[in-house]
Amino acid sequence: MMTAHEADLWHDPETLYWPSRELCFIPMQMLINGVIDEYTKSEDILLELGSGTGALDDYTNYSRQTKYVEGSEELIAVHRAKLTEEGKDPDSVIQGDLYELPFEDNSVDNVVGLLVLDAMLDLPAAVQEIHRVLKPGGKFIYFHDLRASSNAMALMLYEQGAIPIPIVDGRNNITHMATFGATEFKWLKKQLKSLVPKSDYNEVVDLLESTNQFDIWQHYPEVTQPITKAILNNPELQDCITPHVSELLSMMLQQEFEATGMKVLENNLRTSEVLVDRSSIGPEHELLEEHNTIEHGAFGNWYWHSEDVLAGKVLLVANVLTFVATK
Numbered sequence: 001m002m003t004a005h006e007a008d009l010w011h012d013p014e015t016l017y018w019p020s021r022e023l024c025f026i027p028m029q030m031l032i033n034g035v036i037d038e039y040t041k042s043e044d045i046l047l048e049l050g051s052g053t054g055a056l057d058d059y060t061n062y063s064r065q066t067k068y069v070e071g072s073e074e075l076i077a078v079h080r081a082k083l084t085e086e087g088k089d090p091d092s093v094i095q096g097d098l099y100e101l102p103f104e105d106n107s108v109d110n111v112v113g114l115l116v117l118d119a120m121l122d123l124p125a126a127v128q129e130i131h132r133v134l135k136p137g138g139k140f141i142y143f144h145d146l147r148a149s150s151n152a153m154a155l156m157l158y159e160q161g162a163i164p165i166p167i168v169d170g171r172n173n174i175t176h177m178a179t180f181g182a183t184e185f186k187w188l189k190k191q192l193k194s195l196v197p198k199s200d201y202n203e204v205v206d207l208l209e210s211t212n213q214f215d216i217w218q219h220y221p222e223v224t225q226p227i228t229k230a231i232l233n234n235p236e237l238q239d240c241i242t243p244h245v246s247e248l249l250s251m252m253l254q255q256e257f258e259a260t261g262m263k264v265l266e267n268n269l270r271t272s273e274v275l276v277d278r279s280s281i282g283p284e285h286e287l288l289e290e291h292n293t294i295e296h297g298a299f300g301n302w303y304w305h306s307e308d309v310l311a312g313k314v315l316l317v318a319n320v321l322t323f324v325a326t327k
Contacts, residue, residue, distance in 0.1 A: 048069070054083070067092050148321075163209060167232070174215065195226040
């Protein structure tokens, strides 16, 4: 069953909103449509897992008949209202548990997902359920970005006997993890005595040892920033640092789907880009700054080139890790 934490975490439509999603819409639409067209037939029916408010529909422009499974009543209400407004069937959105999909064995042509498996706490169980409902020859098509949630990976590392420690960037996004054993964690506990307030010490240690809500660390830069600095400054701990969390998720997806007997057809980074007029984005857009910049957004990177470089153009670049497996 989906845990209470998972159900609560993603119930708010505002949680799913990223300004860079809108900014990178065109290259994302090109990329996702290309993958869907490559791996599915026009007559196929898709089942989307964790459909939220219907973001994947926006990218595919309803190019395939789709059924949806979502656990959150709040997100379902938004999605159904949007489908009704667009003349689509609101009853195609089904409330259900992603660990217990309301479909028969071997009954689904293809399963698709956008930014959902990385946030689930029991990745192996989710993969087994996808395998169960797919028809023989059916495909699972999944997209995730360069800021994948670390919840699923952290829990799997816990279960393997490691203690995952968050490594964050300057904006406190979890980009990597340090996998500590008893010796390394003893070192960290000693460091923490000077890194966090005495009143918080026991709580921080307990959370690091036992939390199944790893993404909460993104909200505590006062803890993660000094921990990250201490680990990165210790040459003896560099071998403990994992690949980027999105790369780690790709590795875990490969492992889990192959364990079911499914064949992985693609597991790599796809890039799509488009050059647009700076004025078409709007001068008020919060992501655009006064100087040349590179911003790592929720759905990739966007690049703003100054007028003297590309005559007021903005190069929108979507970098998306694309995973496809077949039963």
